[in-house]
Structures are given as structure tokens and as C-alpha cells.
Amino acid sequence: MRRILFISLMLFGAVFATAQQPGVLNNTTIDGFRPIWFDLGQKTEYGSKYCGSFGTYTVKHRPLAIFDESTQRTYFVYGGTTTAEERHLLCMVSYFDHKSGLVHRPTVVYDKGDVNDPHDNPSILLDPEGYLWIYVSGRNTSRPGFIYRSSKPHDISHFDFVWTGTITYPQCYYLEGQGHFLFFTRYDGVRQLFFQTSPDGRNWSDYKQLASIIDPSLGETKSGHYQVSGRCGNKLAFAFNRHLNGNCDTRTNIYYLQTTDFGKTWTLADGTPIDIPITNRNSPCRILNLEVEGEDHSQMNGDVQLHVHHAGKNCYIKDLNFDEHGNPIILYLTSRGHKPGPQAGMRQWYVAHYTGKSWLFHHITESTNNYDSGSLYVEGDTWTVIAPLEAGPQRWGQGGEVVAYTSIDHGYTWKKALQYTANSPANHCYVRRPEYAKDPFYAFWADGNPELLSPCHLHFADSQGHVWRLPDTMEGEWAAPEPVSFISDEELRQIR
DSSP states (O other): OHHHHHHHHHHHHHHHHHHHSSOTTTTOBOSSOOBOEEEOOOEETTEESSEEEOTTOOTTSBOSEEEETTTTEEEEEEEEESSTTTOOEEEEEEEEETTTTEEEOOEEEEEOTTOOOGGGOEEEEEOTTOOEEEEEOOBTTTBOEEEEEESSTTOOSOEEEEEEESOEEEEEEEETTTEEEEEEEEESSSEEEEEEEESSSSSOOOOEEEEOOOOGGGTOOOOOOOEEEEEETTEEEEEEEEOGGGOGGGOEEEEEEEESSTTSSEEOTTSOEEOSSBOOTTOTTEEEOOSSTTOOOOEEETTEEEOOOOTTSEEEEEEEEEOTTSOEEEEEEEESOSSOSGGGOOEEEEEEEEOSSOEEEEEEEEESOTTOOOEEEEETTEEEEEEEEEOOSSTTSSOBEEEEEEESSTTSOOEEEEEOOOSOSSEEEEEEOOBTOBTTBSEEEEEEOTTSOOOOEEEEEOTTSOEEEOOSOOSSSEEOOEEEOSSOHHHHHHHO
16 A cells, blocks of 8 residues: 555656656746747648747637636637747747736747647636636647646736646636636547546546446447536536547538536536437437438528538537527638548638527538637627638648628628638637627637648637737737738728
């Protein structure tokens, strides 16, 4: 028994030491905003499966930014680097001050050392006392995840190590009176979905599995999933896909679950209880079956029949939000395959909306790459998707030109409303929605060339189509973002 305890203490000490001494740049500042560039390396004739600017990657890290009413600041995190050539991942934090219009010099929360993989990017949480919590993602089982907390409320100058564990794609929420809630992924041979809770961010519950679908009748021996989550009051929800036989290049289907009691019980959108983990591919929490070619996904809307002809295709879930009644809306994209290029066809964008009675599916538009990623905004009856929906200078590469599509009839019809970028030198990627987003820091993203190693830049934009670039270099503690004119006022008026 003593030997087991001694070994356990030795292992804990090794992990703790690693967390305390990860790299030399922790709690230092960087003289500008330099998001990281990355190449996954799965090459095709149209480039890598995904490649380019990854400062605001992935859609499964969330939130990446949060507006704080008390300080009138938008705090945000991103995957940075020392220089564009080094590709040395730094988990960065900064904030935009809405009163002054200035941005603060960014701080390194966690220096990833020799890691250049933005799967290790951070997410951010702000607690009621004003402390900033940074959830640093791990990767697979080879690199653990970490949690850091600001030493002082509303202060980004110094962060203290709090906890370490096996977490990838951290999606963190704070519910007052209950504590921290964390959706995440574990790589137990394949991608498995879990959650944990903590009253204080330091003492955590055991891992609780959410999904592990295997269908032996299809010859499957492995499972796999990706999830995207959201919060509406005390409701925590997540939408997830499934990877056939554990292969993430076959991701398909959409499933949805929610909890209103901090993970004690889980239900369908209509409140029907359901046990976790989900293990059956035909589970009642499946809202869309895309893996069977030719299946009809028609829905009735009054006298109008809505046809969703995208069975047998891949599914990439982009965002999860809620309508004015608290009903979920899922933003997703479908394609005919995982490789970039025209052989997989134009990628089709949809929303899935639970009306309170049934799920309806509405087409928005199309784009050119599976990893074109954006966000869904809901303000009363107006729904807006801001994403790189138009082809950029690297047509088949990840990202493109950022535009906004809006709907004022609960997603039934959509029209292009704003053109954020045009004639750009490089594709814009991973448009992210801050929690409680407020102008002018309403959306933010990074740009970069997906065809070759290039400098990358961070941008933010307001709800009216204006864009600013964060400075690559800063001389002092504060700097003014640079207004960027990708499109003329006359062109903007014509679109409107």
C-alpha cells in the first residue's frame, strides 16, 4: 500500500512539476498579436485537409472571448506564436477596452515549448468575482490539459496554475451557485466525449462519459465523436456527430442533449429524459441521420414541405445557440467527403432549429471548404451567421472572405446582409462569437495563407460590417487597433 501511495505521489509530483515549468515565457508579455500558422499535413492535390491561420481554432474550444459588463472589456484568448517563422505555440490572453477603444498588450498564460499544434489552444471563463480562468487544451494522451487562474480579478498580468488532467477541446461554463462545468474530449484510442464539474475550479468530479456509439451490425469496433456546446441560462446543451468506426474523416449525423440540473440528468430538446452515455446510433437524441444514402429528411412547416437532401454525407457542426424562447439552433455544414477541392462539391450550410415541437432544417448558402467556420448570432427575431462563406484568394483552402447572412423568419429564408472582407491577400478563418458579444468586438478571427507558411493577423469586427486588425507589434502596454477597409462604403450600401 505504501509503495502504491509513493508511486502515486511521484506521478502527481511529475505532472505538477510539468505544469509549473512548461516553458520559459509563462506570465510574460508579447509585443504584438501574432496568431499561429499550422499545417495538419494530410496532403492532396488541393493542399492539406486543413492548413493556414489557427489563432482562433477550433470551434470545439469555447468560449474564446467574453464581454464583461462591469469593466466594459472583452477578454479573449488565442493561439499565438513568438514569430511567424518559428511556429512556437503560446496560449495567449488579452482584452479590448470598450471605453478607450484600445487593446492591451497580450500575456503568455502557457508556453507550449516545442509544441506547434493549435489543438492545444486555450478557452476562457470569467467567474462572478472577476477572476479569469484559462483552460489550456491537451492533445490525445501525450499532452495533458491545464487550468490557470488570474492572480487578481480582471487582471491579465499573472496567472497561477490550478489543475491538470486529460482534456482536449475544453468548453467551459460557470453557473453561479453551482460552479464550473467542462465539456471536453478524451482520446482513449478514439475521440470520446465527457464532462466534469467543480464547485471551485480546483476540486473536480470524476470523468462522466456522454457518448460512445458503436454499431457491431456495421462491423464497427471503435467509436468517435466531436461536440459543440452552448448555454442558455441554467441550460447547458451540446450537439455532436459520430465518426464511423472511429474515423474522424467519416463524421456524420447530428445528436443533441441538454441538462438543466448541472449534469445530474440529461434530456432531449423536449425534456424527455435519456441515459448517458449514448451508445446506439439510432438513439432518440439523433436529430438528423446523414450516414444513410438516399434517406429523406423532409419536414413539414405548415403547408410547406422542407426537403433536406444531404444523406450519406459528412457533417461539420459549427455553432450552437438558442432562440428567444431558449430552443436550440445548430449551425452545421455538409459535404461529400473529407478532402479539400471540387470533388467533394460545394459545402452546404444549414441550421437545425427546434421549434418547441419538432426539429426543422433550413439551408443558408454554400462555401468551398469543410473547415470554413463561423458563428451564429441570435438577437430577438434576427439570426445572423458570420463566416468565411465566399471563396478567398486560396479558393479551395480553409477559410475565405467573411460575410454575414441574416434571417428574420426563424431560419426559413436567408439573405446576404454584410460583406466584411473582399479582395483579401489571404483567407480569413474561424470566425468566433464572444459570449455576450458587444460592438465593436462582435466577432473575431485570424487570417493566413493556407497554401504556404505566412504571417497571420487577428481581426475583430462589429455588427455593422466594420473590421479592425490587431497590431502585429506594440511599443507600449496599449495600442489602437487599425481600421481595415476591405470594402468601400458604397459597396456596403449596395449590399444593404
